[in-house]
Amino acid sequence: MRQLRFGLLLSAMMLVSGAAAAEDVKLAYVGEISGQLAVSGGNFRDGVIMAVEEINAKGGIAGKKIDLQLYDTQSNPSVARAQMQKALDGDVFAVLGPVLSGNVKVTMQMLQQAEVPHLIGGEAADLVTLGDKYLFRTSFGQQVGMPKIVAHMRDNLKAKTVGLIWVNNDFGKAGRDQLKKALDAAGLKLAADISTEPGQMDFAADVVKLKAANADVQFVYSNEEECARIMREIKKQGVKGPYVGDTTLLSQKTIELAADAAEGVQGHVGLTSDAPIKAVQDYKDRFQKRFNYVSDHNGIKGYTGVYAIKYIVEKKLGGKLDRKAFANAMHGLTITPNDEPNILIETSWDDRGEIDRISFLAEVVKGKQTITKILPKLGGGKS
Amino acid sequence: MTDFIQLFVSGLATGGIYALTAVGFTLLWQTSQTINFAQGEFVMLPAFFVLIGMGYFGMPFWLAVVAAMIVTVITLGVIFKRLVIDPMITHGVLPIVIATIGLAILMKEGVREFYGADAWPFPPLAAATNITIFGAALAVQSLVVLAVSIGAVIVLQLFLNGTRTGRAMQATAQNANVARLLGIPVERMILYTFMINAALVMIASLLITPIYLAKFTNGELLGLYAFIAAIIGGFNQMRGAIVGGLLLGVVDNFTAAYISTQYRLVVPLFFLIVIILFRPQGLLGRVEERTV
Numbered sequence: 001m002r003q004l005r006f007g008l009l010l011s012a013m014m015l016v017s018g019a020a021a022a023e024d025v026k027l028a029y030v031g032e033i034s035g036q037l038a039v040s041g042g043n044f045r046d047g048v049i050m051a052v053e054e055i056n057a058k059g060g061i062a063g064k065k066i067d068l069q070l071y072d073t074q075s076n077p078s079v080a081r082a083q084m085q086k087a088l089d090g091d092v093f094a095v096l097g098p099v100l101s102g103n104v105k106v107t108m109q110m111l112q113q114a115e116v117p118h119l120i121g122g123e124a125a126d127l128v129t130l131g132d133k134y135l136f137r138t139s140f141g142q143q144v145g146m147p148k149i150v151a152h153m154r155d156n157l158k159a160k161t162v163g164l165i166w167v168n169n170d171f172g173k174a175g176r177d178q179l180k181k182a183l184d185a186a187g188l189k190l191a192a193d194i195s196t197e198p199g200q201m202d203f204a205a206d207v208v209k210l211k212a213a214n215a216d217v218q219f220v221y222s223n224e225e226e227c228a229r230i231m232r233e234i235k236k237q238g239v240k241g242p243y244v245g246d247t248t249l250l251s252q253k254t255i256e257l258a259a260d261a262a263e264g265v266q267g268h269v270g271l272t273s274d275a276p277i278k279a280v281q282d283y284k285d286r287f288q289k290r291f292n293y294v295s296d297h298n299g300i301k302g303y304t305g306v307y308a309i310k311y312i313v314e315k316k317l318g319g320k321l322d323r324k325a326f327a328n329a330m331h332g333l334t335i336t337p338n339d340e341p342n343i344l345i346e347t348s349w350d351d352r353g354e355i356d357r358i359s360f361l362a363e364v365v366k367g368k369q370t371i372t373k374i375l376p377k378l379g380g381g382k383s
Numbered sequence: 384m385t386d387f388i389q390l391f392v393s394g395l396a397t398g399g400i401y402a403l404t405a406v407g408f409t410l411l412w413q414t415s416q417t418i419n420f421a422q423g424e425f426v427m428l429p430a431f432f433v434l435i436g437m438g439y440f441g442m443p444f445w446l447a448v449v450a451a452m453i454v455t456v457i458t459l460g461v462i463f464k465r466l467v468i469d470p471m472i473t474h475g476v477l478p479i480v481i482a483t484i485g486l487a488i489l490m491k492e493g494v495r496e497f498y499g500a501d502a503w504p505f506p507p508l509a510a511a512t513n514i515t516i517f518g519a520a521l522a523v524q525s526l527v528v529l530a531v532s533i534g535a536v537i538v539l540q541l542f543l544n545g546t547r548t549g550r551a552m553q554a555t556a557q558n559a560n561v562a563r564l565l566g567i568p569v570e571r572m573i574l575y576t577f578m579i580n581a582a583l584v585m586i587a588s589l590l591i592t593p594i595y596l597a598k599f600t601n602g603e604l605l606g607l608y609a610f611i612a613a614i615i616g617g618f619n620q621m622r623g624a625i626v627g628g629l630l631l632g633v634v635d636n637f638t639a640a641y642i643s644t645q646y647r648l649v650v651p652l653f654f655l656i657v658i659i660l661f662r663p664q665g666l667l668g669r670v671e672e673r674t675v
Contacts (some may be wrong), residue, residue, distance in 0.1 A: 033500070035500070078523045195644060205639035228596060229594070243635065260511070
């Protein structure tokens, strides 16, 4: 009898805890915690963690606590698929990540089939063209950023030829193609087109080729660590500038790793914790206090991604955890800082999941990213 | 032509680092029949000792280097021999190979656990300036790396040939039993070899980390290149390892520049296969015969 009573009590407790778990909003970060893209993925993860901690401290999403699970892709596509399956087996409401475009590509079909919204960090241009109705970006695709950089090179730097050094992965290839397209449209010539490998350590030979091309502008397009190694080699070999790039080249991590070699680097950044916007500065301070390092754009991507989920569930779905309705609501949506202060910057998504925000031209001055110009949003969305 | 000279010099500089690491392979093999598959991680770790000295103890760079050198020689020389090699040495080469592979994983994951998966900046030994020689602008950093590598090897050669201890170490390498009969303290000579290897990896670490940045994965490729260099040059000859390292650095650079970055590892591996097929003792190695 005593055993029966104990058994019943245990069952009741399990039921109660199960019911409580069912009330949680299950989110998963499936991203690059280790491996080649650990810097970017780690920032994204910490942005997600900080947002979840803040939201849970204030009662959760529509009164439901967020249950966040972390899955490490190890920057490896085959591991990414296995980890994504684990996340799906856990019946997640939405997935944040991956950051590596290649890992997004190999996992997006799984999420699309399971009809799970996923807010990605990948920036490869073609990701939003593959017909995935559940995919949403947290930062610009390259097709948005590249024309802005090319306009800067043509109009401000008066460049006629560009020497390009890029990383041969999904992110780099798509970026290279978008840049070439934008250069052709603007009448600029690609004087050097040098492909490098992900995780490459020694860039001496590649930079000799870049130097030999004698282009007006050197364009560096790779992941943060490789960008830093390239810039160190460029300065070592005395390749003349200006040095131009996208968000990764101007990220805080690249600046920290490249040290003096990053000085004078300029380009376009879609997101930056150095943006002259109070909400972003406050976020930067909170992040630094929480994790003891400065967030890069990936941290903002993760952070704002969670707040976008919160806003949509609370304001558009009335607290209902309906994945399909979530995806429908997010297409064509605009969230302003008035709607949700922690979205930081007014953000819109189109019907393909492409994102639109203001963006920035920046330059590295005395080891800091300095915003030189704010570029307007391209279009709008429903609010 | 100027591109060729630049590629050649930067290849020699990288090759010098491979050579230093490969020399360690050959030294350990000759004196104790040890193949250290953690050699790449041995190069990775001292950079973190320097960063710990600078970051946690607030030391200036050069003091941190001296402290790291002492810690490296003790941990990767003395302790490595006492804890890993000595208990295994009587069981033959294979257990040592497996143990050092395990050690490599332990070191890599240990650094990742304690220092994180991120890369860290590391101060270069020279400023990022250039000097022009024969019309080619050569990076002073590359020349310093090359000079330090060659200097370290020359000092090692002078020590081995010009001192009593060095000659005793050579005798130990040639035939430990005869050396023992001649009254040479063989065990101590082997220990010295491990300490010298630790000093060499420390120097290699100082030279390579400003280029690679300090990261827990740095040893993977470096260990492989150094191993290939040692085999190409001759695993039982120190000068073979030097030639193998320099050759590999230059070939690697020319492959990346004139063929493709994607195939830069293919050419060294192709060399390795050719050498194993047609000259298994390596370019400068000597044929060894063993009783079975």
